[in-house]
Amino acid sequence: MSNANIEWWRGAVIYQVYPRSFYDSNSDGIGDLAGVTQQIKYIASLGVDAIWLSPFFTSPMKDFGYDVSDYCDVDPIFGSLTDFDALIEAAHHHGIKVIIDQVMNHTSDQHPWFKESRDSRDNDKADWYIWHDAKPDGTAPNNWLSVFGGPAWQWDSRRRQYYLHNFLDSQPDLNFHNEDVVNALLDTVKFWLDRGVDGFRLDTANYFYHDQELRDNPPKQEVVEGSIGVSLDNPYGYQLHLYDKSRPENIGFLMRLRKLLDQYPGTTTVGEVGCDFSLKTMAEYTQGNDKLHMCYSFDLLTHDNTMTHINHTMTTIEEGLGTGWPCWSMSNHDVERVASRWNHGEANSARSKVFMAMLLSLRGSVCLYQGEELGLPEAELTFEQLVDPFGINFWPEFKGRDGCRTPFPWENNATGGFSEHDEPWLPVAETHKALAVSEQEGDRHSVLHAYRDFIHLRKHHSALVNGDIEFMYSDDVVLIYRRYNEFENLLVAVNTSNQDHLSAPLPLVASDMVLPESIRSGRFESQSLILPPYSVYIGNIES
Template sequence: MSNTDLDWWRGAVIYQIYPRSFMDANNDGIGDLAGITQKLPYIASLGVDAIWLSPFFTSPMKDFGYDVSDYCDVDPIFGTLDDFDALIGTAHELGIKVIIDQVLNHTSDQHPWFKDSRSSRDSEKSDWYIWQDAKPDGTVPNNWLSVFGGPAWHWDSRRRQYYLHNFLDSQPDLNFHNEEVVNALLDAVKFWLDRGVDGFRLDTANYFYHDLELRDNPPKQEIVEGSIGVSLDNPYGYQLHLYDKSRPENIPFLQRLRSLLDQYPGTTTVGEVGCDFSLKTMSEYTQGNDKLHMCYSFDLLTHDNTMTHIHNTMTTIEEGLGTGWPCWSMSNHDVERVASRWNHGTANPAKSKVYMAMLLSLRGSVCLYQGEELGLPEAELEFEQLVDPFGINFWPEFKGRDGCRTPFPWENTDTAGFSENPSPWLPVADSHKPLSVSEQEGDRHSVLHAYRDFLHVRKHHSALISGDIEFLYTDAEVLVFTRKDENEYLLIGVNVGDQDHIVPIADHQVQDIILPEGFLSTRFENGRLPLPPNSIYLGAIQP
């Protein structure tokens, strides 16, 4: 295997699939692995390099798979290990890599490990989780908070102690300070490597270790709404999380994990990092080629869609990244869909196209969330339709994550071609049906065709995949930058606003690269780059 093959992940485009909502092959109303396999040719047609599967492991589904009760098996609602093997085989035949989620920070409270741990203070796995006595007055051990609201400690009457949970109280945190826990988790990772996976997306990759002294987190000096993807309706956003996550002990564990993956050439990792200093953490976790291959943060998952914010985020990570590598995402299964979040609540196909072209032109790898290529807006649900515990807890100020998890629209029909079951696990959004794959396939100017076209253009320009980046101009609506490698030198201009802009580009001779039909593009004119509203420019700078 050549070095190029080993580094396929650098500049790769990874398509995230939320299995419950992608395709239901057995018509029980819930998406499954066989359904994903059935639709892999569609994914291949997009021109992506890999898929990332959100959890499909055995789980009581209190948090829809992010509460794992068996790391080494498939939950029956998604199929079997044979179904997974078939998915891997078909994906590889189509030239698609397969990345799967690993939820290592916590398990379900139904996992055999936790059942043993809570049974007795003298049990074999008594310290596999983080147990602590109450304070003398019976209150919780410290001020740490759960992302899902309230204290991060839950009282267990059997052990007469509290256990730590950064998320739901049915998701107890594992004790990474216990070497047996680390070894067991690495064995689970190896299980999937031996089945042929090409990499892992690490859920909450900066949460693994906690402060052994259990010191209280200090309050934030400045609270910025949405700065870490949690609204201020939730008290979690009022703390500076110094001691419950992003601990220095994380680094040696990531090095052990990387050492394991290095035994399987061509595999990769992408870590999710959510904290108040996420760009700094991304740099620490990806530098040196001995930890994570790449990380992504919440910095592009906020409501700030200004090009100033994009520029500041990119320059901050570039200045501190060193040998590390970033991965960027505008949407995922935990946040409001970007078509609504960045378009004032309504779908706007022209803006969806230009945001996509911008994302795919930045330096780094890219994660696209299912339905992003259709320009899907957030689904509007009533309270009675919610199943997400996060949304139920914080309604109505925060409506939860169900709106980005509704069934994928394949056809403009009642159940959108997702299932023959008339009552899928979440309702099909009426606003999604006219944006279905079948509808957009017939429209040469659709968002779907624009994604497909630009992804194929990108594959023919190595500078867009791995070249260096330099920013030439930015304001709230316009971003102009270059990408350069040993083969080519490209000029990229983006205008996400509704007004014309003209940007002077001195000292460069530029040859226009004509973009496919369906994009609003422009032409370079005598040292000036005119950028109409919602337009993208791509040109080759001449030597």
């Protein structure tokens, strides 16, 4: 296998599919693997390199699949292993790689491992989870908090001990300090590699190890609303998480994982990193070609959409990245949709196109979340319609994750063409129906066509896929940078505002590249960039 084929992930565009909401093939109101297979031609039409499937494993679904009770089987609501094999075959037939979500930090409390572990203090799996005695006064072992609110410790009356859960109390954390646990998890990874998957998205990749001394986390010196992982209505953001995640032992496990994947040439990993020093952690986890292939952080999943923030984030990671490789995303299944988050709560198709062009021309790989290519805004749901425990716990200050997980709109009808069931698991948003695939297909200036056009354009310019980057200018609304390699030298600029922008003279000469008609273009004149409202410029820099 050639090096180019082995490193297909470097600069790849990865399309995240949330199977529960993508397409319902059996009319039960819930999307499934066969539904993804049926719509694989649509995914292929986007020009993406891979799909990332959110969890479809056997689960009681208290956290909608992120609480796994069997790592090596498909939950019946999504189909069967046969359906998964058919999806792999269909995707590969269309030249699409398949990445699956691997949730290793925790299991469901219904997993056989945990059922055995909680049964006694001396069984074979007694130490597979993180158990600890109460303090003399009966309180929890330390001050660690759950991401979902409240203490990260749950009392178990059978063992008369507390167990650790970084998320729901029905999601006990595995004890990675136990070698048997690590071996068992790597066996589950091998199971899917042998089945033909092309890689793994690692959920909470910096959470695997905890401090064995169980030291208290210190308070943050400054708690800033809107910073990474911080919401003032959730106490989790008040701590500096030094001891419950991002521990140095993580590195050794990632090296073992990489060694396993290296036995399957052409496979890859992308790690989710969420912490107060995420860019530093991204660099550590991807440097040296012996750990993760790439990581993404939450730095583009915040409400800060200024080009100054983008410049600072990219410059910071570039300065420390070395041989590492980033993966960037503006949306996923856990955050408010970017069309609302970065457009002040209202969909703006012209602005969505500009953010898309920016994301797809930054250095790194890219994850796109289903519906992002339609410019879908966040769905507005009532409290009665919520099913997400995170949203239910923090309503109304935080409305949870259901608004970005509603069914994908294929057609402009009552159920969005997602299902023939009258009441899908979440309602189809009224604001989404007019943005359905069927509506945008016939409009050459739609957001959908802009995504397709730009992804295909990007494939023909290697500097945009895996070239270097140099930032030349930014303010709150404009970003200007250079993408270059030995074959081409490109000037890229975006104007995210509704105002014209004229750059100061640049010390270079560029010839304009013709962009697709779906994207408003700027132009280069007299060493300056003229950027109309919501426009993109790409040009060849003349030597």
